Amino acid sequence: MEINDLFPEEQFFAISNSEVPWFADITNFLAANIIPKGLTHQQKKRFFNDVKNYFWDDLFLFHRCADQVIRRCVTGSEISKIVEHCHSGPTEGHYNGTKTTHKILESGFYWPSLFKDAIRYVTLCDKCQWTGNISKHDEMPQNYMLSCEIFDVWDIDFMGPFPSSFGNKYILVVVDYMSKWVEAQALPTNDARVVVRFLKKLFSRFETPRAIISDRGTHFCNS
Structure with a gap:
């Protein structure tokens, strides 16, 4: 039979245009024990030190964060949707960058530029820019609470x-x-x-x- 070469070409085209995740080297090392090529001695030392905090489990990579909580690593295509959901989703309240980052971490996701991406998204949010900061004019008057003991x-x-x-x-x-x-x-x-x-x-x-x-x-x- 005549060989149909369209299928291999389509596969190669898809692979060449697909996004390479930021954790590709870590995944290759944990799954197949493949060490990245072209690394200097210092880069290899840092790579082996960082890879200790990662775990490979059935097509998903997990990272042990500084608070000792294990979170799933996400690719670049998922980042924008996660940040949008945690900042301006139906159950969220257009928080600032720090609060949005905490919401993402509470949801169990991680990527290296998490804090920068959350702050950048907040600065580009149209609703947040229209709202602005809360001034003295917007604050509610507060009465002094007297701290005392019984019968004082x-x-x-x-x-x-x-x-x-x-x-x-x-x-x-x-x-x-x-x-x-x-x-x-x-x-x-x-x-x-x-x-x-x-x-x-x-x-x-x-x-x-x-x-x-x-x-x-x-x-x-x-x-």
Whole structure:
């Protein structure tokens, strides 16, 4: 039969135009024990030192990273899709370059220029460039959180006036900031004298606090 030479030519053409992965030398050494040619003594020494962190397992190459997590090595054709998915995918939030890199590592992928490719992709992302950086104008106002222990800080205020009940028209309420413990007493007036009398009873039970927070009304101003 006449030999059909189209099939070999097509195969050679496909091989010549296919992308050579960055880990081709490492794969050849681990799978077939083939040492790359043309390497100097220093390059061979570095190659054998780097290849210790790679593993070949059934058509996939894995790399043990600095955090001792084994991740799959990917080729150049997969890199753009992985970065796009981890940065602007349906479940992602257009993070910066560092956060996008962490998302890629959490997904279990690795290649040598991972950090540079992620930062380059973020700088070329149109949506990220339109958003820009967060300025002081965009920040939410934050209230100071007072750090204290139980019964160290009390909040005090009057409630009322209410309709007279047994001669009492006001309720003096104090609340502990930490435990939310509430102390209350019905009083006939809301002057500083009854406040001092109430606080003496409070201090004898819970000791003297570090601070008492009030609205600085006249009934809380007393030497």
